[in-house]
Amino acid sequence: MKIRFLGTGSCESVPAIFCNCPVCEELRRGIAAGEENALNSIRLRTHAMIDDEVLIDFNADTYYAALKNNLDLSKLGVVLLTHTHEDHFYPQDLALRCEPYAHNLKYPVLTVYCNEKAQERYDFYANLSGEHNGKVAFQPVKLFEAIEWNGYRFTPLAAHHMKTEQALLWLVEKGNARYLCGNDTGMFPEETFAFLEQMGKEGKALSLIALDCALGDTHYPYEWHLGVDDAAAIVNRLKAAGTITDKTHTYINHISHDYGHKAYAEYCEFAKGFGLSVSRNGQLIEVEE
Numbered sequence: 001m002k003i004r005f006l007g008t009g010s011c012e013s014v015p016a017i018f019c020n021c022p023v024c025e026e027l028r029r030g031i032a033a034g035e036e037n038a039l040n041s042i043r044l045r046t047h048a049m050i051d052d053e054v055l056i057d058f059n060a061d062t063y064y065a066a067l068k069n070n071l072d073l074s075k076l077g078v079v080l081l082t083h084t085h086e087d088h089f090y091p092q093d094l095a096l097r098c099e100p101y102a103h104n105l106k107y108p109v110l111t112v113y114c115n116e117k118a119q120e121r122y123d124f125y126a127n128l129s130g131e132h133n134g135k136v137a138f139q140p141v142k143l144f145e146a147i148e149w150n151g152y153r154f155t156p157l158a159a160h161h162m163k164t165e166q167a168l169l170w171l172v173e174k175g176n177a178r179y180l181c182g183n184d185t186g187m188f189p190e191e192t193f194a195f196l197e198q199m200g201k202e203g204k205a206l207s208l209i210a211l212d213c214a215l216g217d218t219h220y221p222y223e224w225h226l227g228v229d230d231a232a233a234i235v236n237r238l239k240a241a242g243t244i245t246d247k248t249h250t251y252i253n254h255i256s257h258d259y260g261h262k263a264y265a266e267y268c269e270f271a272k273g274f275g276l277s278v279s280r281n282g283q284l285i286e287v288e289e
């Protein structure tokens with residue numbers, strides 16, 4: 001299974017869309033000068049592609065990320081949506097998957113596995129533009145109930161991220177490959193830990209986990225995201241259960257430009273102290289099936 005991080009930033013992106021703070025100013029200077037560390041520090045909004053057909057989240061940066069990574073979105077069969085915050089769901093673009101704009105689609109209908117809120121958000125925009133054509137189907141899911149699709153198994157786990165809807169973590173399995181997309185979330189709910197710890201007991205270790213790190217190096221008393229120490233605590237707890245082993249790729253993701261932001265190389269050095277790697281736009285991780 002191939003996982004490509006298409007975006008790795010928080011809602012405001014890095015550098016941030018309307019910001020001229022010293023972090024953004026220095027990054028923009030480095031980007032304009034073509035400096036490698038600055039280019040590696042650009043963070044589109046978080047989403048990831050699995051092989052060529054499964055996308056986790058679809059946001060306003062998906063179009064650009066597909067161009068940048070030479071991806072053909074006409075092959076897309078499934079979107080696994082975590083929640084409807086604007087940095088994860090951009091229905092305006094999804095509604096363009098129709099005639100006369102989208103030809104030669106591999107799957108006539110794109111299935112969006114999602115929570116209970118996504119369909120109404122989509123309908124609002126699709127009805128505005130009149131592009132409501134049945135080429136995108138929303139399938140609300142039940143927590144912890146697996147979905148089988150083309151040799152994949154997708155299981156929605158409970159995140160702790162917002163009051164107004166149930167945000168989801170997605171476990172994607174194919175053969176022995178297991179990827180847990182762990183954003184957006186605060187500390188995992190106990191029911192999610194119980195599910196993952198049971199996997200460890202059954203010898204089903206994760207190949208890759210990518211965890212929310214919007215709060216960076218801070219201990220900001222905010223319960224809906226994780227800091228690097230929280231992410232490390234989750235990894236350590238799952239290690240004790242055997243769900244994470246020395247072979248598991250452990251990444252932080254969904255990084256904000258606030259809360260002790262560092263450029264990519266410096267962030268990697270910092271995260272190493274917590275036993276974690278730092279995701280980067282366009283990074284491809286291939287795990288054994």
Ligand SMILES: [Zn+2]
Binds near residue numbers: 010011088184
């Ligand atoms: Zn987010």
Ligand SMILES: [Zn+2]
Binds near residue numbers: 015
């Ligand atoms: Zn800024």
Ligand SMILES: [Zn+2]
Binds near residue numbers: 083085161184
């Ligand atoms: Zn969110």
